[in-house]
Amino acid sequence: MNALVEVSELNKTFKQGGFGLKNVSFTIKPGSIVGFIGENGAGKSTTIGSIIGSIRKDQGTVRVFGQEMQDGKDFVKEEIGVVFDTVQLPEELTIVKLERVFNGIYRNWDKEMFYSYVEQFSLPRKKKIGSFSRGMSMKVSVAVALSHDAKLLLLDEATAGLDPSGRDDLLSVLRTFVSDGKRSILLSSHITSDIEKIADSLIFIKDGRILFDIEKESLLSTYRIRSCTTKEFHSLAKETIVAYRVQEELVSVLVKGKEGKAASLDEMTVLLMRGVHV
CATH class of the missing domain: 3.40.50.300 (P-loop containing nucleotide triphosphate hydrolases)
Incomplete structure (x- = not known):
C-alpha cells in the first residue's frame, strides 16, 4: 500500500x-x-x-x-x-x-x-x-x-x-x-x-485551500525569510516568492533559495497564514 x-x-x-x-x-x-x-x-x-x-x-x-x-x-x-x-x-x-x-x-x-x-x-x-x-x-x-x-x-x-x-x-x-x-x-x-x-x-x-504540502526538512532548508523595502520586493524574482506580508514600510517575504535568514516553522507559518500567498 x-x-x-x-x-x-x-x-x-x-x-x-x-x-x-x-x-x-x-x-x-x-x-x-x-x-x-x-x-x-x-x-x-x-x-x-x-x-x-x-x-x-x-x-x-x-x-x-x-x-x-x-x-x-x-x-x-x-x-x-x-x-x-x-x-x-x-x-x-x-x-x-x-x-x-x-x-x-x-x-x-x-x-x-x-x-x-x-x-x-x-x-x-x-x-x-x-x-x-x-x-x-x-x-x-x-x-x-x-x-x-x-x-x-x-x-x-x-x-x-x-x-x-x-x-x-x-x-x-x-x-x-x-x-x-x-x-x-x-x-x-x-x-x-x-x-x-x-x-x-x-x-x-x-x-479551505491547501497552500503548501512539503517535507519538513525541505521547507526548513530550502526556504528563507527576507525583510526588504517595497522597492526591493518588486525587484525580487517572482518565481522565488511563496508569500509576503507588508508591515509598515517593510515587506517580509518567504522565498525559495539561500538569500535571507533561516527561519523557524513558527515564523514561516505566521507569514503563510497572515500574508499573501503567491
Whole structure:
C-alpha cells in the first residue's frame, strides 16, 4: 500500500457562512507524521471529519487503507484512532469503568496497553473524568486512541491543555507509534513547535485551500525569510516568492533559495497564514 490516506479534490460548502473546503488533495504515507497547520476556521477539523465520514463531503474522494470512504460508513473504526480538540468522554465514569466500556466496543482492545498509558500519563484510575482538567482528559482520549491497534491516528489539537512536559511525553509516545513504519499520524496543532519537533511532512491550509504540502526538512532548508523595502520586493524574482506580508514600510517575504535568514516553522507559518500567498 503506497498511502494509508488518499484525499483527492475534496470539496465541502456549508450553507451558513459559506465556508468550505476547495479541492483539497493530499496523501499520508505509512510511517509518517504529517503536521496539519492552519488557523481556526481554516478547514482542518472539516478535513478530518470528511476523512472519518462524520462530515458529508460535496465532491471528491477519500481512500483509507486503499478503500474508498463512503459518508457515514463505519468499516474503519477499528483501524483509526481519533482525538478531537473538544473532548467528549462520559464525565460520570472513572478510568476503570471507561476501560470496560471500550473493551466492549473495540474488537482489538488491549487492556494492558491502555493501563500502561494511564500509568505513563499519571492519570488517576478511580476519579471521575468530569473532575479532570482539559489536559488530563486529552491524555485519556489519546490513551484510548492508542489502545485498539489503530493503524492511523487523526489528532486535532491533541496537545491542547498540556504543559510542556506533558506535551513532550505525548510526542515521545507518538514517535514510538509510527516507529514500525506501518502506522501514520495526521497531527493538527496550533503549537507549531510541537509539529516542528515531530513531523516528517507539513500541510498548510488556509481558507479551505491547501497552500503548501512539503517535507519538513525541505521547507526548513530550502526556504528563507527576507525583510526588504517595497522597492526591493518588486525587484525580487517572482518565481522565488511563496508569500509576503507588508508591515509598515517593510515587506517580509518567504522565498525559495539561500538569500535571507533561516527561519523557524513558527515564523514561516505566521507569514503563510497572515500574508499573501503567491
